[in-house]
Structure formats: C-alpha cells, structure tokens
Amino acid sequence: MGFIKGIINAVADPRLFFMLAVLALVVHGLEARGDRVERRRLRPARPARACSSCSATFDPNFRLIVTKPDNVPIVGLIFLLVFFVWYSIREAVLNDRRIAAGKGPIEKEESDRVWVWPDLVYTELISLILCSVVLIVWSIFLKAPLEQPANPANTPNPSKAPW
Amino acid sequence: MFYYRPTLEYAYTDIVGLREHVPLGIMREMHRWGAHAMVITVWLHMFRVFMTGSYKPPREFNWSVGVIMLVLTLLLSFTGYLLPWDQLAIWAITVGSNMARATPFLGHEGPGAQLLRLGDVPLIHAADDARFALLGGTFVGEGALLRFYVLHCVGLPLGIAVLMAVHFWRVRKDGGISGRSRIRV
Numbered sequence: 001m002g003f004i005k006g007i008i009n010a011v012a013d014p015r016l017f018f019m020l021a022v023l024a025l026v027v028h029g030l031e032a033r034g035d036r037v038e039r040r041r042l043r044p045a046r047p048a049r050a051c052s053s054c055s056a057t058f059d060p061n062f063r064l065i066v067t068k069p070d071n072v073p074i075v076g077l078i079f080l081l082v083f084f085v086w087y088s089i090r091e092a093v094l095n096d097r098r099i100a101a102g103k104g105p106i107e108k109e110e111s112d113r114v115w116v117w118p119d120l121v122y123t124e125l126i127s128l129i130l131c132s133v134v135l136i137v138w139s140i141f142l143k144a145p146l147e148q149p150a151n152p153a154n155t156p157n158p159s160k161a162p163w
Numbered sequence: 164m165f166y167y168r169p170t171l172e173y174a175y176t177d178i179v180g181l182r183e184h185v186p187l188g189i190m191r192e193m194h195r196w197g198a199h200a201m202v203i204t205v206w207l208h209m210f211r212v213f214m215t216g217s218y219k220p221p222r223e224f225n226w227s228v229g230v231i232m233l234v235l236t237l238l239l240s241f242t243g244y245l246l247p248w249d250q251l252a253i254w255a256i257t258v259g260s261n262m263a264r265a266t267p268f269l270g271h272e273g274p275g276a277q278l279l280r281l282g283d284v285p286l287i288h289a290a291d292d293a294r295f296a297l298l299g300g301t302f303v304g305e306g307a308l309l310r311f312y313v314l315h316c317v318g319l320p321l322g323i324a325v326l327m328a329v330h331f332w333r334v335r336k337d338g339g340i341s342g343r344s345r346i347r348v
Contacts, residue, residue, distance in 0.1 A: 073199040088214040139192030150253035
C-alpha cells in the first residue's frame with residue numbers, strides 16, 4: 001500500500017502531473033481525430049479505475065477525508081461530473097452519427113415547446129418534492145460540523161481554508 | 164434570522180441552540196447541505212449550458228448574467244462560512260480575506276497601491292484598503308461578523324434575486340431553454 005501511495009504521490013507532483021496531462025490531451029486529440037466514434041477501446045480502463053477506488057477506501061486516512069460531512073458533496077460532485085461528461089459525450093456522438101448519415105441533429109426534428117401549465121409546473125413541483133426529500137434525509141444522517149468557538153489566540157495547524 | 168444574533172457573545176451559542184433547542188434540530192443541516200447542493204447545481208448547470216453551446220448568441224448576455232450569479236453564489240457561501248463563529252469559520256475567513264490584500268490598487272499589498280498617494284501620505288494602507296472594507300477592521304472580529312451577516316442575509320440575496328429575475332426573463336426572450344432532445348435516438 002505504501003509503495004502504491006509513493007507512486008501516486010510522485011505522479012501527482014504538479015510539475016510532472018501537468019506535463020503528463022498535457023501529453024495525454026495531445027495523444028487523445030490525435031487519436032480522436034482519426035476515429036471519433038469508436039470509444040469501446042477505452043472500456044478496459046473502467047474496471048481498473050473502479051478497483052483502485054475500492055482499494056483506496058481501505059486506507060483509514062482516505063476514508064476519514066472522504067466521509068467527512070463537508071467533503072461528501074465534493075466526492076458526490078466527482079461522480080456526478082463523470083456521469084454528465086459521459087452523458088453529454090454520448091449525446092454528441094449520437095448526433096455526430098446522425099449528421100454523418102445526413103440527418104441533422106435530433107433537436108431539429110421536434111418542437112421543444114411545452115406548456116407552462118401543466119407540463120412545466122408539474123415537473124417543477126415534482127423536482128421540488130424530490131429535492132426536499134433528499135435534503136431532509138441528508139440532514140438527518142449527516143450532522144453539520146461545528147468546531148470549538150472562535151479563538152483568535154489559537155491558530156489551528158494547519159491554518160488554511162478547508163477548500 | 165429569528166434565532167441568530169451576529170455578535171461575538173451570542174453567535175456561537177445561538178448556532179448550538181439552533182441544533183439543541185429549535186424544533187426538529189436539522190435546520191442548520193438543511194441550510195448547510197442545501198448550500199453545498201446549490202453550488203454543485205450551479206456548476207452542473209454551467210456545465211450543461213457549456214456542453215449544449217447555449218452560451219452562444221443570442222444567449223451570450225444571459226451567459227454573462229449567469230457568470231455574475233456564479234460569483235454571487237460563491238460569495239454567499241463565503242460570507243455564510245463566518246457566521247457560526249467557530250474555529251473553522253474565523254480561520255477560513257482570515258485566510259480568505261487575506262487575498263483582498265493583493266487587490267490591484269485597492270489592496271495595500273496589491274500592485275499599483277503604492278501609486279495612490281498624496282505626497283508622502285499613502286492613500287491605501289492596512290487600515291484603509293479593500294480588506295479593511297470587507298472586515299470592518301484589520302482582523303476578523305465583531306465588525307467582520309456584522310458585515311458578513313448583513314451581506315449574507317440582505318446584500319447578496321437582493322443582488323442575486325434581481326439577477327435571477329433578469330436571467331429567467333432573458334431565457335424567455337432568447338427562445339427558451341436550450342438543451343437536449345426529448346426524443347430518444
């Protein structure tokens with residue numbers, strides 16, 4: 001475990017990481033130019049990533065950081081972002097296929113007008129109820145953190161903003 | 164606002180009371196997690212707008228309004244951070260507000276601040292710069308707590324409410340929500 005952490009720390013050094021990220025972007029760009037739709041080749045990487053995430057949860061420090069109530073939404077955001085990137089790229093690829101077949105994007109085929117009442121108001125009402133339920137359940141299970149009263153004479157170590 | 168008093172004496176105990184004495188006891192949790200959810204939603208909304216190309220004309224004005232509202236959302240989070248008046252609050256705001264020292268011209272450590280002087284008298288110094296205006300003092304104390312409270316409960320919400328009205332009005336004027344299709348391919 002320590003060995004793996006050492007490798008990750010070395011790779012995550014900002015100088016090295018930035019160079020690697022630029023390199024990966026260039027390689028990806030060159031690859032994508034030749035073959036935009038074929039993404040199945042990348043799939044084997046997914047189980048590997050899932051395994052590394054799962055193994056990381058065995059590390060007590062990692063678990064402590066991830067399950068801190070204030071950090072839970074940040075972790076959630078990572079998964080949401082991955083999901084929405086996948087979703088938007090999927091829509092884009094589908095539209096690319098349609099354009100390649102000479103059909104134009106799917107948005108052109110329909111009128112996107114709906115009635116405010118009842119369509120929009122119903123959707124908004126249901127979203128409101130769902131969000132309230134999620135928020136109440138979230139609030140019941142995770143307590144908002146509150147530290148010791150403010151004391152200008154006691155600088156915590158490290159004194160840095162939590163974000 | 165019914166249970167909380169923004170003073171050094173009461174701020175922290177009122178927050179504890181909000182958990183211990185107010186019915187249901189999850190008001191503070193709802194506020195905090197709701198705030199997190201709002202920031203996440205705003206980012207995801209921005210992401211969607213970007214991915215669907217909805218920042219392009221005729222919606223470029225609305226995109227700019229949205230970016231201002233993103234900043235206001237983050238400022239709401241920032242000002243709300245101080246109000247519990249615990250260790251995290253005071254030191255996070257101390258670090259965060261120190262950035263205002265480096266404001267160009269208006270921060271006493273910022274570029275160009277040295278140029279603003281009358282003869283030998285500097286116009287911008289530690290007790291008269293952007294950070295001082297933000298904190299109402301040279302350190303995070305009672306003045307900062309009151310200013311952040313007023314900004315959090317009055318100033319920023321008013322600003323964001325006006326911009327939200329403009330935002331929704333422009334959505335209608337610019338041809339409605341743009342987005343993905345309702346028809347599955």
